[in-house]
Structures are given as structure tokens and as C-alpha cells.
Amino acid sequence: MEIIMAVLAGILFTMGVYNLLQKQLLRIIIGTGLISHGAHLFILTMGELKTGAPPVLTEGVENYTDPLPQALILTSIVISFGVTSLLLVLAYRAAKINGTDNMEQLRGNDYE
Amino acid sequence: MLVAVLLPFIIAIFIPFLSKWKEKIHTGFFVTIVPVLIFIYFARFLGAGFEPVVHEYSWIPSLDMNMVFHLDGLSLLFVLLISGIGALVAFYSVFYLHKSEQLGHFYVYFLIFMGSMLGVVLSDNVFALYSFWEFTSLSSFLLIGFWNYKKESRYGALKSMLITVFGGLSLLGALIFMSVLTNTSSIRGMIDQQQLILNSEFFPLILVLLLLGAFTKSAQFPFHIWLPDAMEAPTPVSAYLHSATMVKAGIYLVARYSPMLSANEWFFIIVSMAGIITLCWGSYMAVRQTDLKGILAFSTISQLGMIMAMLGFGTKAAIFGAVFHILNHATFKGSLFMVAGIVDHEAGTRDIRKLGGLMTFMPMTATLALFGSFSMAGVPLPFLNGFYSKEMFFESSLHLEAASTGIAGILQTSVPYLAVFGSIFTFVYSMYFFFGTFRGQSHLNELPKKPHEAPIGMLISPIVLVAGVVIIGLFPSVINEPFIAHAAEAVKGAALEEKHIYFWHGFIPPFIMSLTVLVFGSILALSRKVWAPVYNVVPGVLSMNKVYDGTVDRVERYSTTITKGYMNGSLGRYVRLILAAIIVISFAFMAITGGFTLDTSNVAEITAPEILVAVTMVIAAIGTALTNNRIAAILILGVVGYGLSMLFVLYRAPDLALTQLIVETVTVALFLLVFYHLPKLRKKEEPVSTKALNLVISVGFGALMTMVAISSHSSKFFESISDYFTKNSYKLGGGDNIVNVILVDFRGLDTLFEIVVLGIAAMAIYGLIRFRKNKEEE
Numbered sequence: 001m002e003i004i005m006a007v008l009a010g011i012l013f014t015m016g017v018y019n020l021l022q023k024q025l026l027r028i029i030i031g032t033g034l035i036s037h038g039a040h041l042f043i044l045t046m047g048e049l050k051t052g053a054p055p056v057l058t059e060g061v062e063n064y065t066d067p068l069p070q071a072l073i074l075t076s077i078v079i080s081f082g083v084t085s086l087l088l089v090l091a092y093r094a095a096k097i098n099g100t101d102n103m104e105q106l107r108g109n110d111y112e
Numbered sequence: 113m114l115v116a117v118l119l120p121f122i123i124a125i126f127i128p129f130l131s132k133w134k135e136k137i138h139t140g141f142f143v144t145i146v147p148v149l150i151f152i153y154f155a156r157f158l159g160a161g162f163e164p165v166v167h168e169y170s171w172i173p174s175l176d177m178n179m180v181f182h183l184d185g186l187s188l189l190f191v192l193l194i195s196g197i198g199a200l201v202a203f204y205s206v207f208y209l210h211k212s213e214q215l216g217h218f219y220v221y222f223l224i225f226m227g228s229m230l231g232v233v234l235s236d237n238v239f240a241l242y243s244f245w246e247f248t249s250l251s252s253f254l255l256i257g258f259w260n261y262k263k264e265s266r267y268g269a270l271k272s273m274l275i276t277v278f279g280g281l282s283l284l285g286a287l288i289f290m291s292v293l294t295n296t297s298s299i300r301g302m303i304d305q306q307q308l309i310l311n312s313e314f315f316p317l318i319l320v321l322l323l324l325g326a327f328t329k330s331a332q333f334p335f336h337i338w339l340p341d342a343m344e345a346p347t348p349v350s351a352y353l354h355s356a357t358m359v360k361a362g363i364y365l366v367a368r369y370s371p372m373l374s375a376n377e378w379f380f381i382i383v384s385m386a387g388i389i390t391l392c393w394g395s396y397m398a399v400r401q402t403d404l405k406g407i408l409a410f411s412t413i414s415q416l417g418m419i420m421a422m423l424g425f426g427t428k429a430a431i432f433g434a435v436f437h438i439l440n441h442a443t444f445k446g447s448l449f450m451v452a453g454i455v456d457h458e459a460g461t462r463d464i465r466k467l468g469g470l471m472t473f474m475p476m477t478a479t480l481a482l483f484g485s486f487s488m489a490g491v492p493l494p495f496l497n498g499f500y501s502k503e504m505f506f507e508s509s510l511h512l513e514a515a516s517t518g519i520a521g522i523l524q525t526s527v528p529y530l531a532v533f534g535s536i537f538t539f540v541y542s543m544y545f546f547f548g549t550f551r552g553q554s555h556l557n558e559l560p561k562k563p564h565e566a567p568i569g570m571l572i573s574p575i576v577l578v579a580g581v582v583i584i585g586l587f588p589s590v591i592n593e594p595f596i597a598h599a600a601e602a603v604k605g606a607a608l609e610e611k612h613i614y615f616w617h618g619f620i621p622p623f624i625m626s627l628t629v630l631v632f633g634s635i636l637a638l639s640r641k642v643w644a645p646v647y648n649v650v651p652g653v654l655s656m657n658k659v660y661d662g663t664v665d666r667v668e669r670y671s672t673t674i675t676k677g678y679m680n681g682s683l684g685r686y687v688r689l690i691l692a693a694i695i696v697i698s699f700a701f702m703a704i705t706g707g708f709t710l711d712t713s714n715v716a717e718i719t720a721p722e723i724l725v726a727v728t729m730v731i732a733a734i735g736t737a738l739t740n741n742r743i744a745a746i747l748i749l750g751v752v753g754y755g756l757s758m759l760f761v762l763y764r765a766p767d768l769a770l771t772q773l774i775v776e777t778v779t780v781a782l783f784l785l786v787f788y789h790l791p792k793l794r795k796k797e798e799p800v801s802t803k804a805l806n807l808v809i810s811v812g813f814g815a816l817m818t819m820v821a822i823s824s825h826s827s828k829f830f831e832s833i834s835d836y837f838t839k840n841s842y843k844l845g846g847g848d849n850i851v852n853v854i855l856v857d858f859r860g861l862d863t864l865f866e867i868v869v870l871g872i873a874a875m876a877i878y879g880l881i882r883f884r885k886n887k888e889e890e
Binding site: 001002003004005006007008009010011012013014015016017018019020021022023024025026027029030033034037038040041042044045046047048049052053054055056057058064065066067068070071073074075077078079081082083084085086088089090091092093095096100101103104 | 682683684687688691710712714715716717718719722723726729730733734736737742745746749752753756759760763764765766767768771772775778779782783786787789790791793798806807809810811813814815817818820821822824825832833834837838841842848849850851854855859862863866869870873874876877880881883
């Protein structure tokens with residue numbers, strides 16, 4: 001199952017990067033969203049899947065799933081939420097001010 | 113001792129505040145106090161019974177980087193030079209720099225230089241030495257470029273920086289080699305274990321790198337070209353950095369390591385040869401200059417060459433002469449630079465072709481110049497110190513201890529002749545400097561200002577230095593035993609037998625050499641105009657400057673071309689380049705090291721619900737790229753997110769599933785709020801080649817991540833630390849939910865920063881929206 005999950009994470013990365021390389025801001029944001037989903041799955045796969053009970057201490061249970069990747073992912077989910085919202089507002093402002101959301105047109109000035 | 117080294121740095125912090133009152137009190141007065149204090153502190157160590165002192169302070173003990181200050185005879189000589197000349201120069205600069213200049217900047221650089229130069233000569237730790245060494249280069253750069261509105265200043269500053277920092281980096285290479293070989297970062301430790309270095313296969317490399325550092329800093333041929341351009345600095349800086357102290361750092365380094373390196377024959381060959389060539393070339397070129405400071409710059413180059421050559425000779429007499437000349441050179445050259453500064457200040461030009469006959473206008477300055485230049489020329493008079501060390505140079509050039517075969521042999525026979533040749537020209541430029549400026553016809557109408565004597569304050573510093581010239585000349589033994597002998601001992605690494613300095617030795621070869629210099633020098637000096645055309649032949653149009661300019665120019669042009677080639681402003685292109693580099697490097701690395709492992713022994717079984725979710729997610733992910741409908745794209749992204757939270761449920765991660773569910777919902781809502789304001793998704797109108805490239809890069813990256821994930825699952829190099837959390841969650845954290853305990857307790861600081869990140873993002877979002885509102889109100 002881990003292998004399949006690794007492949008799934010890879011596909012999420014692939015589609016994320018593909019969207020990232022597009023010119024439109026909305027696609028780029030969708031791309032970053034996909035990449036963070038991929039990263040979360042990636043971290044989860046690094047530990048062992050399904051080898052025990054949920055990591056909540058319970059009487060009589062000896063074997064728990066690895067809590068560490070979960071803690072890392074939890075942090076990451078919240079951070080990527082922050083990033084996505086910031087990106088969205090930024091894209092909104094950029095598109096509003098510049099009148100375009102095409103990255104090829106949003107270049108800096110050459111050699112100011 | 114730490115205080116003494118740090119004092120200039122500490123005072124430098126306060127200079128900007130002090131310079132606020134510069135209209136009332138010239139900042140230079142405050143600065144003068146610093147070197148005077150340091151001088152007094154170190155002068156206490158003088159005396160016949162001097163013993164080396166070591167002070168140790170820890171800095172980064174885990175990296176074996178400690179501040180170890182080691183004061184031996186050689187360091188003491190340099191420390192007194194740095195602080196003594198520093199005090200005189202700071203005082204002189206009070207009268208030289210007008211209050212309207214950027215005094216704050218000047219004195220900050222000046223103090224930084226002083227402190228780091230003290231650090232260079234006192235550090236026993238090579239890495240501390242290197243840091244201070246680069247600081248001197250940096251402050252020299254800033255001081256040369258002090259009048260940064262002048263193009264020549266900027267050029268000179270950049271040139272000195274490039275050359276000395278290049279040397280500094282090679283020095284670092286040598287130091288790292290040596291510290292790895294001997295497993296210590298202490299200079300004394302390295303010299304104690306010198307066999308390890310001398311017998312190492314890297315020794316030739318170490319020698320070359322170390323000497324590159326020393327030669328670039330001390331302006332040895334062919335790296336001397338930066339020094340003449342450094343003369344664009346204000347004259348006090350030239351007198352201090354570019355004649356008395358900084359350029360002697362290279363000499364110091366060679367002297368410091370000579371107990372070890374002189375065991376190798378190549379040390380003698382390279383150092384002597386570089387020194388003697390520099391001596392001849394510098395003095396030959398000095399006569400050609402028309403700028404007073406230009407003459408002095410080439411003169412400094414040649415004198416440094418002479419000291420370097422003596423260090424290369426390595427005999428006791430030679431080292432004694434070298435150390436003695438370091439002191440003598442500082443006295444007479446310092447005073448001559450100050451004289452040049454006075455002439456520039458009072459007559460308005462330093463062009464020797466316009467000057468002349470200034471003796472009647474500035475009798476005091478002329479007298480000082482007389483002593484300085486005659487001492488530099490090595491005129492045999494008992495009250496000029498330059499003669500003594502020149503005499504020692506001749507003597508040691510006749511008694512070399514090297515082998516008489518091979519390159520060393522040829523060098524040995526030619527050294528005395530070259531020494532005389534170089535000294536003849538030294539004599540010529542000294543005379544040229546003095547007579548060209550102060551005697552002969554005056555051309556008052558060509559001078560920008562009417563020349564007059566300098567204010568007394570400006571004359572005090574050169575007077576002190578000239579007094580030094582005369583006192584050392586008259587009573588050489590005053591400084592011999594308590595001072596010079598210790599320094600020479602430190603360089604040689606062994607006690608010297610009693611060495612006396614006499615004026616009169618009888619008609620022995622060195623004296624005859626001096627007389628030859630005097631006679632030929634006088635003839636050449638008088639007939640200078642006759643033979644001057646020889647400079648059109650040698651060096652003619654050839655010059656190291658051309659090599660330098662060409663290199664710098666080409667590097668700039670190439671890097672501009674290359675940078676323009678890929679930095680075209682398109683962010684997409686940058687991302688593509690970065691990703692492509694990551695993919696290529698990672699795959700190559702994986703292939704070379706065999707990093708990819710696949711181990712299926714420890715995998716969970718495949719079940720239907722997971723497959724179902726996974727397939728849904730794959731379809732949704734691909735869908736995001738295919739759809740051209742904004743709402744559809746957003747909702748499909750949501751599908752991926754909800755799919756992920758399903759997976760979290762299946763993999764027994766309840767907290768994750770809950771969080772993901774909430775976050776995903778909020779995100780989708782947010783997207784839906786914003787999307788309306790964004791332009792519609794267009795059909796991708798880009799060419800097929802770009803599309804294919806994007807596809808290749810993204811598939812490559814996905815494949816890379818898959819392989820990394822599989823490998824990291826399949827190979828466990830060490831025990832997971834997760835067990836610790838499982839075991840101690842309740843005991844130490846007092847909670848049943850292990851994930852929560854990790855977040856708020858074990859890794860509480862991480863969570864705190866996470867909150868900070870969110871806070872920053874929230875503020876940024878708020879700012880962006882506020883900004884819009886203000887704009888609309890307008």
C-alpha cells in the first residue's frame with residue numbers, strides 16, 4: 001500500500017508542478033495547493049501505515065501508529081492554509097492593480 | 113590584551129555620535145587617544161628581559177576557534193608600529209582632513225582597520241588571523257574609496273579589494289590545509305608539528321597558497337599593481353595602511369611562518385626571487401612617476417621587496433636586517449608620505465613637474481623631507497637609520513647559506529648584483545623626490561595655490577618620525593636589545609647570538625657596495641632627463657595593469673551576458689530552471705550512490721477503499737489541469753483535499769482528518785470568494801514545445817518524489833524517535849492524545865512559530881485589503 005501511496009503522492013506533485021508552471025495566477029495557486037497535499041501524503045508514507053491503533057493512549061493497547069509524521073503534517077496543514085490564503089489575496093490584488101493575471105506580463109523592469 | 117584589540121572596534125561604534133560635534137572639536141582628536149593608549153599598554157612589555165605572553169579567551173570552543181593572543185617579539189614590533197604610527201597619523205589627519213569631510217565615516221574605517229591589524233599580528237588562531245586579515249582588506253577598500261565621488265578612487269579601491277581578497281582566499285586555503293594536517297588551529301601548534309606539514313604531499317600547494325596571500329597583501333611583483341592606484345586614498349591613509357602597516361601584513365605572515373617554511377629550499381627560491389625582483393622593478397619604476405605619492409608608492413613596493421628578500425635569505429643577519437628595516441621603513445616612509453601630503457595641501461598639487469624650489473617657501477617641510485629621503489636612499493651618514501639596514505641587506509646578500517647548485521645557486525650569485533642595481537634606483541628616486549620638489553626652479557604661476565609653510569600641528573607627526581630616524585641612526589643600540597633582537601629571535605625561532613649595530617665596519621664589501629650605489633646613483637640622478645627615454649622601451653606598453661583591466665572587463669562582460677541569458681524576468685522560467693536542476697542533480701546522485709531502494713517486506717496490505725479514494729484523487733488532480741472553468745477547478749481541488757482527509761481517516765490519523773476537513777472547507781470558501789475577481793481561465797495558448805517541457809519537468813519531479821518516498825520507507829538507517837513520544841506522552845506531557853502532546857508540549861516552540869507565521873500572513877492579508885480600501889477612498 002505504501003508503494004501505491006508514494007505513487008499517488010508523486011502524481012499529486014506532478015500535477016501540482018504542472019499547474020505551477022502555467023501562466024495564470026489561479027492555476028499557480030491551485031498548483032501550490034496540490035503540492036502541499038502531495039507533501040502531506042509524502043510525509044505520511046515515510047512512517048508506517050496502519051500498524052496500530054490511532055495515537056491516542058488507551059488502556060490495554062500496546063501498538064500505536066507513528067504519531068510523529070502526524071504531528072508534522074498537522075503543523076504543515078495549518079501553514080499551507082496560511083500560505084494559500086495569502087497567495088489568494090495577493091493574486092487578487094495583483095490582478096486588480098495590474099489588470100492582468102498573466103505571469104509573463106508581470107515582469108519586473110529590466111535593469112532599473 | 114583582548115581589550116586592547118577590541119578597543120578600536122568599540123570606539124568605532126561611538127564615532128558617529130562623536131562626529132556630530134565635529135564643528136566644535138575635530139573627531140580626529142578623540143581617535144588619536146585610542147592608539148596612544150594602546151601604545152602605552154604595549155610599550156610596557158619592552159625591555160631586554162621580554163618573554164612572550166599568551167592570553168586565551170574562548171570564542172567558539174566547539175569548533176576549536178578560540179581567541180588566543182600571542183605576543184612575542186615580532187608581534188610586539190608590529191603592535192608598536194601599528195599603534196605608534198596610528199597615533200601620529202590620526203593626529204596628522206586632524207589637520208589634513210577638513211571638518212566638512214565625512215569625518216565619521218573616515219574614522220570608523222580607520223579604527224576598524226587599526227583593530228583588525230592588531231588582531232592579525234596578535235592572533236595565534238589561524239582562523240581569527242584570517243578574519244582580521246580580511247577585515248584589513250575591507251577597511252582598506254573603504255578608505256581608498258573614501259572620496260568616492262572620484263572615479264579613480266573607486267577604481268583603485270576595487271582593484272585593491274579584488275587583488276588582496278583573492279590573496280586572502282588562497283591564504284585561507286593554505287591555513288585550512290595546515291590545520292587539517294596538524295589537527296590544530298594554533299600557529300605555534302603548527303610550527304611545533306612542522307614535520308607533518310613539511311613532509312606532506314600537499315606541501316608545495318600550501319607554500320604557493322600561503323605565499324600568494326602574503327605577496328598580494330605586500331604588493332610583491334607581479335601583484336604590486338594595486339598599490340599605486342591605492343594612492344587615491346587620503347594621504348594619512350596612504351601613510352598608515354599603504355606604507356607602514358597593512359602592506360606589511362604579508363611580510364608578517366612570511367616572517368611568522370618562516371621558522372617552519374624556511375626548512376624547504378623552495379621557500380628561499382620563491383621568496384628571495386619575488387623580493388629581489390620587486391625591489392628592482394619598484395625602484396626602477398618609481399623614477400618614472402610624476403605624482404609625488406606615485407613615487408612613494410613604487411618606493412614602498414621596492415622596500416617591501418627588499419624586506420621580503422631578506423626574509424627569503426633566512427640567515428640570521430638577513431632576518432635581523434629585515435626586522436630592523438620594517439621599523440626604519442615605517443619611520444622614514446611615514447614622514448615622507450606626510451611631507452607629500454603637506455605639499456599637496458599647501459601647494460595644491462602633487463605633480464612633481466609643476467613643483468620645484470619649494471624650499472624657500474616651506475623650509476621646515478623641506479628639512480623633514482631631506483632627512484626622510486636621504487635615509488631612504490641609504491646615504492652613509494651616522495644619523496640616518498636607513499643606511500644601517502641597507503648595509504645589513506648588502507651584507508646578508510653576500511653571505512647566503514643556500515646550496516650553490518641549481519636555481520638556488522644562480523640566485524645566490526646574482527643576488528648581490530641585483531641588490532646593488534635596485535639600490536641605485538632607490539637612490540635615484542629618493543634624490544628625485546627631494547630635489548624635484550624642493551630645489552631647482554620654482555614655477556609659482558603653474559601652482560593652483562601660493563605655497564606656504566604648513567601649520568605647526570601638521571608638522572608635529574613628521575617631526576616625531578624624523579626624530580625617530582635620527583635617534584635610531586645615532587643610537588642604534590637603544591632599540592636593538594630591548595626590541596629588535598626579540599623580534600628577530602621570534603622569526604628565526606631560535607636565540608640569536610649578540611648582534612651589534614655599528615656605523616663603521618671598515619672598508620668591507622657592503623660598504624663598497626654602498627659607495628657604488630652613491631656614485632652611480634648620483635650620476636644617474638643628475639643625468640635623469642638624458643636616460644629617461646629608456647622607459648619607452650622597458651616597460652613600454654607592457655603592463656600588469658593591462659592584464660588586470662582586461663580580466664576584470666572580460667569577467668564583467670561574460671557574467672552580464674550569461675545573467676541576461678537566463679534572468680529574463682519570467683518567473684515561470686526561473687521555476688523551470690530550478691526544478692530542472694533539482695531533478696537532474698537528484699537523479700544523478702541517486703544513480704551514482706545507488707540511493708534508490710525498494711523493500712516490500714514491510715508494507716501494509718492493499719485494500720479496496722483506499723484504492724477507490726486514491727483513484728478519485730488521481731482523476732481529480734489531473735482534472736485541475738484540464739478544466740478551463742474556474743469554479744470547476746476550485747471544486748476539483750477540493751475533491752483532492754477531501755480525498756486526502758479520507759485517507760487520513762483510513763490511516764488512523766483522526767486529528768489530521770478533522771483539521772484537513774475544516775481547512776479544506778475554509779480554503780474552498782476562500783477560493784470561491786476570490787475567484788470572481790480573477791480573470792477567467794483561458795485556454796492554454798502556449799506552443800507545444802513549452803507544454804511538452806512543462807510536462808517533462810512535472811513528471812520528472814513527481815517521479816523523483818515517488819522514488820524518494822519509496823526509498824525512505826524502504827530503508828531505515830536508525831531507530832525512529834517516535835517511541836519516545838509514545839512512551840512519554842502521558843508521563844511528561846500529561847495527555848493521552850500523543851499528536852496533541854507533541855504539538856503543544858514536546859515541540860511547543862515549533863507550534864509557537866507556526867502561530868507567528870499565521871499571524872504574519874493574517875497581517876499581510878489585512879494590509880492588502882486595507883490598502884485597497886484607502887485607494888478607493890481617494
